[in-house]
Amino acid sequence: MLYLLSKLGDSYEVLELPAGGSRVGDFLALKDGTGDRSLILQAVDISYLRVPGELEEIIRMARASNVSIDSQSDELFEQLREEIMDSKVLRCKVRGSLTDSSFTGNALWAPSRMSSTVVRLPVREIMDTVANGKSVPFPIGMLLDDDSDFFIDLADLDGSLTLILGRKGAGKSTLAKAVMKGLVKSGAKCVVLDINNEYMPRSQDPRFVRLDPGRSLTFELRTIPKGAFMSLLEDLMDLPQTSLLEISRVWDRLEASGRLSFEGLRKEILFSKMNEYVKDALTRRLEVISASGIINDQPADVDVVSELRRTGGRCLSVFLRGLPSIFKKLVIELVMKNIVQAMERGQLEPMFLFAEEAHIYQGMSFWEDIVTRMRHLGVSLLFVTNEPTSLSNFIYRQADSVFLFNYSNDSDLGFLARVTQVDSESLTSFVRGLPDLCCLAVGKACSGLPVLFRVHQDDGFSGGGTKLFFRGRLAHLPKSSLPG
Amino acid sequence: MTRHTQVEILLSERIINLPFISGLREREDLYRTEPSDVIVNNEPETYDILPLDNSAKKVPVVAVDCSNVQLGCGGGFSYEAARAAMVTRTPKGRVQVTKIGPLVAKSPVNQGSILYALEAFAQGLAVEQVKDGIVLLDGSLPPNNTLYRVRRGTKVVDLSKTIPPQDIKDEAYGFPPEPFVLIRRPSNSCLVRLSRGGFVLMGKVFSSEPEEMQSTFSSLAVSDALDMGYPETLKLAHIFSKILPTEGLSAKIAIMRKHGVRLFDPLDGRKLLLGSMWG
Numbered sequence: 001m002l003y004l005l006s007k008l009g010d011s012y013e014v015l016e017l018p019a020g021g022s023r024v025g026d027f028l029a030l031k032d033g034t035g036d037r038s039l040i041l042q043a044v045d046i047s048y049l050r051v052p053g054e055l056e057e058i059i060r061m062a063r064a065s066n067v068s069i070d071s072q073s074d075e076l077f078e079q080l081r082e083e084i085m086d087s088k089v090l091r092c093k094v095r096g097s098l099t100d101s102s103f104t105g106n107a108l109w110a111p112s113r114m115s116s117t118v119v120r121l122p123v124r125e126i127m128d129t130v131a132n133g134k135s136v137p138f139p140i141g142m143l144l145d146d147d148s149d150f151f152i153d154l155a156d157l158d159g160s161l162t163l164i165l166g167r168k169g170a171g172k173s174t175l176a177k178a179v180m181k182g183l184v185k186s187g188a189k190c191v192v193l194d195i196n197n198e199y200m201p202r203s204q205d206p207r208f209v210r211l212d213p214g215r216s217l218t219f220e221l222r223t224i225p226k227g228a229f230m231s232l233l234e235d236l237m238d239l240p241q242t243s244l245l246e247i248s249r250v251w252d253r254l255e256a257s258g259r260l261s262f263e264g265l266r267k268e269i270l271f272s273k274m275n276e277y278v279k280d281a282l283t284r285r286l287e288v289i290s291a292s293g294i295i296n297d298q299p300a301d302v303d304v305v306s307e308l309r310r311t312g313g314r315c316l317s318v319f320l321r322g323l324p325s326i327f328k329k330l331v332i333e334l335v336m337k338n339i340v341q342a343m344e345r346g347q348l349e350p351m352f353l354f355a356e357e358a359h360i361y362q363g364m365s366f367w368e369d370i371v372t373r374m375r376h377l378g379v380s381l382l383f384v385t386n387e388p389t390s391l392s393n394f395i396y397r398q399a400d401s402v403f404l405f406n407y408s409n410d411s412d413l414g415f416l417a418r419v420t421q422v423d424s425e426s427l428t429s430f431v432r433g434l435p436d437l438c439c440l441a442v443g444k445a446c447s448g449l450p451v452l453f454r455v456h457q458d459d460g461f462s463g464g465g466t467k468l469f470f471r472g473r474l475a476h477l478p479k480s481s482l483p484g
Numbered sequence: 485m486t487r488h489t490q491v492e493i494l495l496s497e498r499i500i501n502l503p504f505i506s507g508l509r510e511r512e513d514l515y516r517t518e519p520s521d522v523i524v525n526n527e528p529e530t531y532d533i534l535p536l537d538n539s540a541k542k543v544p545v546v547a548v549d550c551s552n553v554q555l556g557c558g559g560g561f562s563y564e565a566a567r568a569a570m571v572t573r574t575p576k577g578r579v580q581v582t583k584i585g586p587l588v589a590k591s592p593v594n595q596g597s598i599l600y601a602l603e604a605f606a607q608g609l610a611v612e613q614v615k616d617g618i619v620l621l622d623g624s625l626p627p628n629n630t631l632y633r634v635r636r637g638t639k640v641v642d643l644s645k646t647i648p649p650q651d652i653k654d655e656a657y658g659f660p661p662e663p664f665v666l667i668r669r670p671s672n673s674c675l676v677r678l679s680r681g682g683f684v685l686m687g688k689v690f691s692s693e694p695e696e697m698q699s700t701f702s703s704l705a706v707s708d709a710l711d712m713g714y715p716e717t718l719k720l721a722h723i724f725s726k727i728l729p730t731e732g733l734s735a736k737i738a739i740m741r742k743h744g745v746r747l748f749d750p751l752d753g754r755k756l757l758l759g760s761m762w763g
Binding site: 051052053054056059060063064065067068069070071072073074076077080081087396442 | 490566571578579580581582583584585586720722723726728729731733734735737738741742
């Protein structure tokens, strides 16, 4: 049974006597005595009821553990004593109110303490009430309160900025893959900047395309806009202004004569008269680009824009593992420039971009620029990272939905509490204790209510997961050979 | 002057000499004292100090204690909960606790307590259970109790939790630091130190023979675990008999569920009339 105990600020305390199976994250409906309105509460912490004499009781229990005890007392009395000692106090936050089955995210009233009743509210029930139906429902995991399927509306990710955060091994990629798979099944186009080469299904599926920079993913110099190439040399390869001016002239000359090619550019620089230092700087940088195989004079095997224009769901995974940092930047720069250009020209449908550990291969200003223009371009961004501080405050402020996996580090939790839309008490309480693959969803994807769920694990992908040296070996070792 | 020559009033001279105070001091009933384990009189007192024998035989020890709480009033009756605890320690060191209660008594308001009846019952039960051992009581044996006529060679020892002034330096009163028993004549009450450095306790063995008292305390000292000189069985009996607030609350709810009686705290006239600050 649940009873309203007290209210302090936006927190309510609810007594659970006798103690049941309440968990952090559970929703409760605090029904006012009038019966037509309820406050929706969510348990953010569970503590024991403070009763006079509890310390003495506990000390006595400790003493009792060493001796044998024969108790001649009333059964009901003993049962009640245990219930009182075990009773729990649920500290709850108000998440909104229901008036005549209509949900609002705030409440400006407090229920009667004497005549109100508290009942447990299954997450599924409250989500159904709040969400008012889903246009593209997708089962993403199981709710922690009753193990029923948790559906998100994929349409809620459309045109939105979504963050997937958690320490390593907590299940971020598992969730990202599940979302990506759901999007592709629903006919959406996705591009994954795949830092660990893990977003490809094991079984052959033509909807999933692997892009290996330098092999299946190359760019013909002729198709690259001059501005993009110049910015590549300037921003990524730190080419000085003088050298930049020189190569710009060469580029214009070749383009005007219809001889623009990567080899032509190299030769022109090599044999033209210019300052030796400038020539050397340009030659070395073109050598690096040539060695990567990313830019050449061959027509590309796979054209990113053409692939994305095919009908039906499609996911292009840009494999970045093993690439030197500069090439990662180069590839992302070129891929994104192509995509953005095509979108600006209206050649591409809105698409979803998954960026794993985005800070590794591009600066935050690059991403902030995309985030600023994402709605107009038609790009829905999903950032996946284990380092919450790697994303800027600007990105957190723009985030529509956040999926948070386990963090136990105080500074990470403190940072997240400042930048996400969840109050710090709820966030710390929920996230600190989350087991692997369990996640807190907040924001648009769960209709504004913080929901805890376990991600469905999909073994159909080629990579991911933690590889362990001892996992296979320990099973075969005799126990006597193990230390200790 | 009072009839208790040992009583010293620890007030400043200025207050004592105020006219109305000095007038009151002449009234003998002003200094009524609660019944005490220590019988104070003016007869000359003698005493023997005997050392305890640390090679005494180990015997079973059973300690008994009781406690009660007033649960409240309801329907013109007063409700009280009382519990007894018996703690047995065998010579091998095994400890067994038996809790009796809480018993809840319903009685007309201000009509006494079931505590004493329960205590006498538990003490009798303890004496029945033990053979050639020691029954330890918590300074609660009334003078007219017949418990000391025990069977099967068991001794009854009554130890009070009211401790006499402790001689920290072991000089002023001449208490030795080693375990001892001081037997006072003619009252036969004792002061006893059961362990080296432990508190000196007031107690009584129901025997008139000094040697028997000495051997009983010696057996107790080696048979029970001692905590600051106080027997652990007696401490456990106190711990397990005490009715804690959670249990008082449980008993109240149990009465409500079983008998439909809702209990209230009795009215506190002083607090009602004088207010919470002065009441």
